[in-house]
Amino acid sequence: xxxxxxxxxxxxxxxxxxxxxxxxxxxxxxxxxxxxxxxxxxxxxxxxxxxxxxxxxxxxxxxxxxxxxxxxxxxxxxxxxxxxxxxxxxxxxxxxxxxxxxxxxxxxxxxxxxxxxxxxxxxxxxxxxxxxxxxxxxxxxxxxxxxxxxxxxxxxxxxxxxxxxxxxxxxxxxxxxxxxxxxxxxxxxxxxxxxxxxxxxxxxxxxxxxxxxxxxxxxxxxxxxxxxxxxxxxxxxxxxxxxxxxxxxxxxxxxxxxxxxxxxxxxxxxxxxxxxxxxxxxxxxxxxxxxxxxxxxxxxxxxxxxxxxxxxxxxxxxxxxxxxxxxxxxxxxxxxxxxxxxxxxxxxxxxxxxxxxxxxxxxxxxxxxxxxxx
Amino acid sequence: xxxxxxxxxxxxxxxxxxxxxxxxxxxxxxxxxxxxxxxxxxxxxxxxxxxxxxxxxxxxxxxxxxxxxxxxxxxxxxxxxxxxxxxxxxxxxxxxxxxxxxxxxxxxxxxxxxxxxxxxxxx
Numbered sequence: 001x002x003x004x005x006x007x008x009x010x011x012x013x014x015x016x017x018x019x020x021x022x023x024x025x026x027x028x029x030x031x032x033x034x035x036x037x038x039x040x041x042x043x044x045x046x047x048x049x050x051x052x053x054x055x056x057x058x059x060x061x062x063x064x065x066x067x068x069x070x071x072x073x074x075x076x077x078x079x080x081x082x083x084x085x086x087x088x089x090x091x092x093x094x095x096x097x098x099x100x101x102x103x104x105x106x107x108x109x110x111x112x113x114x115x116x117x118x119x120x121x122x123x124x125x126x127x128x129x130x131x132x133x134x135x136x137x138x139x140x141x142x143x144x145x146x147x148x149x150x151x152x153x154x155x156x157x158x159x160x161x162x163x164x165x166x167x168x169x170x171x172x173x174x175x176x177x178x179x180x181x182x183x184x185x186x187x188x189x190x191x192x193x194x195x196x197x198x199x200x201x202x203x204x205x206x207x208x209x210x211x212x213x214x215x216x217x218x219x220x221x222x223x224x225x226x227x228x229x230x231x232x233x234x235x236x237x238x239x240x241x242x243x244x245x246x247x248x249x250x251x252x253x254x255x256x257x258x259x260x261x262x263x264x265x266x267x268x269x270x271x272x273x274x275x276x277x278x279x280x281x282x283x284x285x286x287x288x289x290x291x292x293x294x295x296x297x298x299x300x301x302x303x304x305x306x307x308x309x310x311x312x313x314x315x316x317x318x319x320x321x322x323x324x325x326x327x328x329x330x331x332x333x334x335x336x337x338x339x340x341x342x343x344x345x346x347x348x349x350x351x352x353x354x355x356x357x358x359x360x361x362x363x364x365x366x367x368x369x370x371x372x373x374x
Numbered sequence: 375x376x377x378x379x380x381x382x383x384x385x386x387x388x389x390x391x392x393x394x395x396x397x398x399x400x401x402x403x404x405x406x407x408x409x410x411x412x413x414x415x416x417x418x419x420x421x422x423x424x425x426x427x428x429x430x431x432x433x434x435x436x437x438x439x440x441x442x443x444x445x446x447x448x449x450x451x452x453x454x455x456x457x458x459x460x461x462x463x464x465x466x467x468x469x470x471x472x473x474x475x476x477x478x479x480x481x482x483x484x485x486x487x488x489x490x491x492x493x494x495x496x497x
Contacts, residue, residue, distance in 0.1 A: 022407075039433040040408040226407065226434050299411050299455075301431050324410035324433050331411070353413075353429065 010056035011147045011207035019222050026225060027120035029057040034224040042227040043326040046193055047367075050153040051223035051231075052214055059123025060146045060201055063130065064113035065138035072106065072114055075133055077250065077273050079260035085110040088173040088188045090258050092250055093129060098278025099246040100253065102126050103238065105199075107175045107188060115175075115186070117148070117199070119240050147207035152197035152231075154370065155219045160187075160198055163213065167198070172371040183210050189372065192228065194235025194365060196372045233332060234325045236293060236364030242304055242320045243291050243334060249275070251282035253336075254291040259283065290342045291320065293364040294333040296350055296357050302333045307351040308341075308359065316341040319350060327367050334364070378482060379491035380442035385466060392479050394443060397470040398430070398461065401495050406432040409458040414450040415472065421447060423481055428471060430461075439471060443481045449473040 009030050016023060021032035032054065035042060045051055063072060073080040078091040085108050093101040102122040107115045118126045123142060130140045151160060161168045163180045170176055170189040177186050183206040191197040202210050214220050229239070238244050244253050251259070262269050265280050296302045306319040322333030333350070341348065342361065349356045378386045383402035387395040403409075411431035421427045421441040428439035450472050453460060461469035476482070486494060 033434065034407055038408045230433055300413065301411055301436070303436065324431075326433075 008057075010054055011204040012054045012056065012211060015208060015211060016054065016222070021222070021224060024225075027057055029120065031057060032222065032224040034226045035222050037221060039224070039226040039230065040326045042221065042223040043230050045221045046153045046195060046223055046227060046231055047327055048154065049219040049221070050151055050155040050159050050197075050217075051193070051227070052211065052220050053150040053152065053223050053228055054147075054211075055150050055199070056147040056204075056207070057120035058148055059116075059118040059120065059126060060143050060148060061116040061118060061123075061127065061130070062109075062113060062141045062143060063116060063134075063138060064111075065134075066112055068112050068114055068138055069108070071134050071138055073263075073269070074273055075129070076106075077259045077263050077276070077279055078106075079262045079269075080106060080108075080114070081269070082262070083108045086175045086177075088175055088190055092244075092255070092258060093126060094250070094273055094275040094279065095246055096274050097247075098249040098275030098282070100240070100244045100248065100250060101129065101246060103240055103244055105188070105190060109175075122240065145204045147202050147204045147210075149200045149202070149207075149211060149214070150191050150193075150197060151200065151214060151220070152191045152193040152195045152223075154196060156195070156197040157372065159214065159217045159219055160200075162217070170372075171374040172196075180210070181213060185210075192235075192237055193231040194237065194367055194369045195231075196370050229321075230323060230326055233321055233323060233334065234327055234365065234367040235369060236334065236366060238291070239321060243336070248289065248336070249279050249282050249287065251279060252287040252289045256283070286339060288339060289317070289336050290339050291334060291336055291364075292342050293362040293366060294319070294322075294335050294348075294350070294359040295362050296322075296331050296333060296359045298357060299331055300352060300355075300357060301331050302350040302352055302357060302359070306333070308335055308337060309349055309351060309356075310341065311347050311349075316346075316348065325366055332366050333359070335359075337361075376487060378485035378487065379494075380440075380485055381494065382440045382442065383495075384439070384442045386442050386482070386485055388482060392445075392476040393448075394445075394474050394476060394482075395470050396442065396472050396474060398439070398465055399491070400465050403462055403465040403469075406430060406437060408433050409461050412454040412458045412461065412471070414452065414454065415447050417447055417450055419447045420477075421445065421474065423478075431458075441474075442485065443474060443476055444478050445474040445476040447472050448475050
């Protein structure tokens with residue numbers, strides 16, 4: 001069966017079309033890549049005010065059953081057992097070789113249930129993985145009747161608190177269940193732009209009404225996938241299939257911060273997840289590759305796939321994501337490099353259409369995070 | 375002379391003496407979205423019809439500018455290197471890309487007039 005015959009739409013499809021969005025197929029869905037405002041202005045609007053993103057293509061999975069926390073813990077190198085109720089944590093599904101199957105957000109709903117948000121392109125395989133690995137003792141529900149919106153930017157809290165004053169007290173990576181205009185909302189203070197903001201899960205039936213409510217505030221504009229990518233790139237956030245994949249461990253993708261202490265060697269709940277031997281070895285001996293930020297010289301975008309080489313033309317890595325960073329008004333890239341070349345004094349070049357462009361290794365993020373930690 | 379159009383969404387303005395100015399159409403500019411970089415050919419380069427002669431980078435992706443005619447490049451709009459946004463603002467005027475001295479002026483006959491182009495983009 002061809003891809004086209006199965007293209008799906010989100011509950012906001014008609015709103016996007018009415019807003020004049022340019023729609024493109026993405027992960028099996030017709031999604032808005034940009035609106036008439038244009039990617040650069042949508043990007044700037046999010047950094048200054050509040051951008052509204054339709055991310056309903058992502059997978060929303062509810063996991064439940066007795067001891068569900070330790071069950072999920074057997075699939076991720078992350079501390080889930082100690083995750084407090086209504087707190088959210090970043091996690092990774094690993095495979096037997098220590099590679100990454102997907103990255104996800106996990107919220108503890110209490111009462112032996114967890115809420116996961118996973119990547120659109122991986123949601124079916126994640127669902128199958130959970131079913132297979134956890135067995136019949138746990139309920140795994142991929143809820144396709146939910147919509148997901150992200151409201152991101154320094155004004156997001158002001159906009160949302162006009163509708164629900166209590167969300168002001170939430171800090172980064174916490175969750176709340178509440179009603180806004182009789183619509184059931186599950187809200188986390190999180191996002192994928194580096195800005196303060198929220199992700200709001202709502203029933204698909206109420207999707208239009210809820211989005212219209214947010215858009216009636218003049219500080220809010222629809223923002224498409226184009227700006228979503230340039231925002232996350234500036235924020236140095238990994239994108240599955242680019243900085244993360246099934247052939248590199250989280251350590252090789254510079255995600256050590258996501259690997260909980262309690263799951264590391266010598267700790268109380270060491271290992272005991274798929275690929276633990278590989279990941280713990282990479283933590284102990286150091287990885288072969290790392291993910292770094294690159295600032296290419298000049299204005300030419302250096303995009304994913306571009307070869308990185310040293311002065312002698314020896315390949316030392318590859319760009320995983322790259323493009324234009326509107327906030328910096330510069331070309332920026334993220335690359336996977338062999339560890340020995342990740343020192344900032346390495347003299348490196350990117351190859352774009354047979355041209356050699358000098359690149360400087362820089363610390364990520366390119367634009368500092370602006371999360372609300374209370 | 376009137377402006378001609380290519381299927382690759384370029385406009386070709388024949389100035390006489392086998393000289394043409396080439397740019398991208400408003401339709402192309404809208405499809406590409408915000409431009410962030412334009413890589414131009416060198417003055418003096420020869421181009422043959424169908425050859426990639428320039429790269430246009432939008433926030434999302436890189437696209438090629440395909441030579442709609444053959445000839446030699448006698449001038450490039452080097453303003454685009456620092457201000458690619460002029461293409462977005464005025465694709466049919468200030469945002470021109472290159473001037474070409476035609477080596478085979480007959481090729482102009484294979485291009486579309488405005489009416490045919492408008493029909494072409496509606497399809």
